[in-house]
Amino acid sequence: MSTSQTQSVNQLNQHWPHLILLPLTMVILIPALWVLKMALRPSQSFDLSINPLPSEFSLNNFIEVMSEPLFTVQIFNSIWVSALTTLIGVFFSCTAAYALSRYRFPGRQLGLKAFLVTQMFPGTLMMIPLYQVIDFLGLLDQVAGLVLVYSTTAIPFCVWNLKGYFDTIPKEIEESALIDGAGPFTLFWKIIIPLSRPALAVTALFSFMTAWNEYILAATFMNDERAYTYPVRLQQYVGEYSTEWGHFAAGAILVSAPVMLLFFVLQKHLVGGLTSGGVKG
Amino acid sequence: MTKPNQPSLAHQKNIVGQWISAFKSRGYLGVIFAVICACLLSGLGLLQSLKIHQRQARKALIQETLTAQIIPDYDQEYLGHLKLREVSFVPQQTDASSDQHEYAALSSLQETKSGLKLDQPEDKAWFDAYWKDKSEWFDAQGHLWGKRTLTLKAQQTGLPTDFQLLAKLSATQPPRLPWLWFVLCGLVTFMIAMWACFYFGSTHDSTQDSTQQKKAKHSSWSLPLLTTISASPLVILSCLEIMSREQDTGIKVAEGPLVASLALIPMLILGLSQYKTAGKSSSYRVAYTYMMPTLLSVGILVFVPFSLGVGLSFMRHHQGEFTWVGLSHFIDILSASDYPLTHPLNFYFTLAVTLFWTASNVVLHTSIGLSLALLLNRKGLKLKGIYRALLIIPWAIPNYITALIWKGMFNQQYGLINKFLAILGIEPVSWMGSFWGAMAANISTNTWLGFPFMMVVTLGALQSIPQDLYEAAHLAGASKWQSFKSITLPLLKPALLPAVILGSVWTFNMFNIIYLVSGGQPGGASDILITEAYRWAFEQDRYGYAAAYSLIIFFILLGYARLTQRMTQAAEEVYS
The missing domain is CATH 1.20.5 (Single alpha-helices involved in coiled-coils or other helix-helix interfaces)
Structure with a gap:
């Protein structure tokens, strides 16, 4: 040859x-x-x-969509909801995942199973009671209500993802820090969190997407137009009474652009940070 | 534990000391958090008691108004929906030629919302004079209610005479609070806080001797017990309250102090587990501290609604009222006697559709994702990053947008798919007209948006396979197919299986795509279980039936998860 x-x-x-x-x-x-x-x-x-x-x-469509009177309010609602969801979801799931990964305590298996099981709750079963709970808390038509709902729905997946990643961090690092006199909370904040940045980034991205892309719950819980998140408005463009495809497409691009940007930025982490959630290292 | 009373008493004396020392020990973060949680919980109780009181007051008020002035066609709901300082005219039925008048009055009602100037001085004076002696008509929110025939006014505005004025004004009467609730909630707060402090506080037990351990073991369950006991009046009162509200319970039977009481459950679980772990390492407490925020929030917003939903499935909903029907919904659904097997509304038909939908999606996602990942993972492939970035795009687009766009693409007249087929010389297909067409549309949409997830998962797993394995296999003379079969696939399995399981659960419950793309066409045939349940709930108003439906979905998924758990080593490892 x-x-x-x-x-x-x-x-x-x-x-x-x-x-x-x-x-x-x-x-x-x-x-x-x-x-x-x-x-x-x-x-x-x-x-x-x-x-x-x-x-x-x-650029007419973009201009028209953006010059709607409530555009800024609704976009701001979306941003606010998503940002808070990300923050709360990641913080909560971080601590829980750390406990599940590092400690062996009674109820651990139950907790893990419970988080997995929540993924199977059908949304329709939850919607009416959830509405009642949110109403009970006095949070209808308020950003805080959506944030609570979104972050709790995002938490189980985030916990599993982060737990998988925490499992891959060698225990020796913590043990040596313990010898140096670090307490359990210092250990968590100063060692585990910085080490798991890629997984945190991906988890944050998913929390963000949960909130940013959701519209059914938002449409259910928000009756006031000023409280809408942007997806609710966007969906109305091609709803039953109007078919403004141009406006819809422009809005869709406006909504998708930030997520896409985040995806591209976090692409490398996405590959590493997501899979370690499934694989046991 | 020969003398159980003695250590308990000793412990009771110790509580305050331990409470104080708790802050000095390591678990103070947990203490603060637990106190906050406890305050939050009892705050909820307070809020709810306030709400109950308001509702009762409102009810009483409406009753009073109704008995005080007998008015035909008086609409309670309408009264309830009026907003602050809104004034409207209601035509009186005494007028003989009422049709036209009513119309005029109603249209003027639309206008009066902005047009009628009640802020003018003489109007205001008139109102003040009229409402002054009606102070007993304040409702719980401090709003003033009342009615009056307003003849003069109507003449002035050129409307027919004899109109009634239905008005609601703001006022500042504070709502009265039931003091008992205050006391109860305060008590519960205090108990929970104290218990939590003790619970998280005593982390300094590494050097405990056996007697102290015994003491800890005893006291560890006495406090949770006390908390439970102190919380039980709250629970009992809530139940009584709910029972007494039988008439206007409606869907709100589920809400109420019961929710706050249910939120105590995580606390109780913690207490019980502490009983189990008393005297052992303090790391349990640290672990529980970490778990606490998640447990609470997930408990309140996921498990409480879930259990409420379960309760809902035993009730029948009819015009806002719920009646207990036991298992009859489940029997109705599972026996599927109402519809023949091939009917779209038959449960088993829908189940078959759902299984078909899930299986085909998962197979497509996994095979496309896997093959793309294998291609992208080849060494020396140029433009790898660009491909990967472009292939992720469907994942980044919100799925409701994808669904709506694909729905447009499958449109028979102007859809792009049919235009494309026209180039190939195929007649336009009515996609939503046939079951298979609709399913094809649904599945292709979901495949488009779902494969990147699998691709990314596989890529990550592929990268974690050590290269020297392949080199060794190559040296041993293995063919590419052999090394793929015996290295790549087995090593991908632990990463892929959880992803596949999770993916199939998500697909099973994928509401957006089915609902938005095919919308169940034709005739509900392409509905999957979850969209079917949604229709029962929100299009038929059969909430109980829908809840039962959803519960069955949940049990199917649970069974599936257990099955896969047995099957996969990965899941076994997870549960270890």
Whole structure:
């Protein structure tokens, strides 16, 4: 076998995945491109040509969506809810995951199972009683109510994810810190938290997404337009009474952009931080 | 434990000392937290008692108003929904040619919300004069209620005569509070706080001798017991209160002090577990301190609603009233006698659809995700980062947006899928017209948005497989397929299985996609269990039935989880 042949075989070996990946990526991207195209067209209908590349460039839809009287209020609601959810969800799940990972105590297995089981609660079963609880707490039409609900729904997954990561941190590090005289709380704040930044980032991202992308509960709990989170408003663009596809697409891009940005920024952590939740190191 | 009384007494004397010393010891964070929690809990009790009182006052007021002035077609609900300083006209039925008048009055009602100027001085004086002696009509929120025929006013505004004025004014009468609740809540707060302090405080037990251990063991359950006992009047009173409200319970039967009492459960569990662990290492207490915030919040907002939902499933809802029906919902659903097996509303039909939906999605997600990850993980692949970034995009788009867009794409007239098919020379398909079409739309939507998760999980797991394994396999003469089969797959398993299990549970309960893309078309055939339950609850108003439905869903998932738990080593490891 001549060297040139081996080289070409090598090249083929290296490049054949592109033959699959390239078309597949295109196919996957087409719906997203259509949204972009819709947003950049001045029309409100869905009628599009097959070509996914935008042919017109008009920012009208964006301007119209953003100049709505309640746009800033609703976006701000969304940001506020998501930020608080992230903060509370991550903090709570952090401490719980640490306890579940490092301590062996009665009720630990029960707790782990309980967190897993919450993932199976059907939303419809929860919605009416949840409404009652939130009403009972006097938090309907208030950001705090949504924050509470979102962070508690996000916590179980976050706990599992973080627990898996904490399990991979070698115990020797903590033991040596203990010898140096650190208490359990110093240990947690000064050693565990800094070490698990990637997992924390991913967990934070998921908490954020839970709140940022949710609209059914938000639509149920919020009756006042000023208390809406943005997804609730966005959904109305293509609701029963109107089909403003252009506005919807523009709003969708505005909503998706921050999440996408976060995804790209945290991409590296995403691969590491998520899987260690499943794998036992 | 020969003399149980003695250590208990000794301990009682010690409580205050321990309480104080608790702050000095390591667990003070837990102490502070527990106190805050306790205050929060009893605050809830207080709030609720206030609410109950308000409701009673409101009810009494409406009764009073009704008996004081007998008015035909008097609408309680309407009275309840009026807002502060809103004034409206209600036409009196005495007028013979009432149809036109009523219309005029109602349209003027719309206008009067902004048009009628009651803020003018003479109006105000008139109002003050009229309402002054009606101070007993204040309701619990301090609002003033009342009615009066307002002839003069109506003439002035050019409306037909004989209108009634229904008004609600703000006033500042403080609501009266039942003192008993104050006392009870205060007592509970105090007990819980004290117990919590003691509980988290005594972490200095590493050098305890045997007698002290004994003491700790005894006292450890005496305090939780005391807390429980002190909390029980709250619970009993709540139950009594709820029972006495039988008439207007409605859906609110579930709320109330009961919720606050239920929130005590985590506390009790902690207390019980402390009983089990007394005298052992203090690390338990640290662990519980860490668990506390999560336990409380998840307890209140996940497990309490869940148990309320379970309770709901035994009741039938009819126009705001709930009646106990026992297991009949479950029997109705599971026997599926109302509908033939092929009917979309038949439980087993829906179950089959759901299983089909879940299985096909999970298979598609996993296979696409796995193969993409394997491709992306190849060494020396160029543009790897860009591919990965682009392939993650579907995951980053909120799923309701995806669902709505795909719904548009599957539209028969202007949908892009049909346009694409037209290029290939295929007739436009009515996707939502047939069961398989609708399912195809649903599944392709969900596949599009779901595979990146699997891809990322697999990528991460692949990266954690040590490369030297492959090298060793290569040296041993293993083919690529062999090394994939005996290295990659077994090592991927522990990471993939939990992801697959979790993914299948999520798909099973994936509400957004089904509800938004196919919406159950045609005729509810493509509904899965969760959307079916939603329809029962929010389109048919059969909350109890829907709750029973949801509970069955939950048990199916639970059974599935147990099954997989037995099957997988990963899950076994998790539960170790």
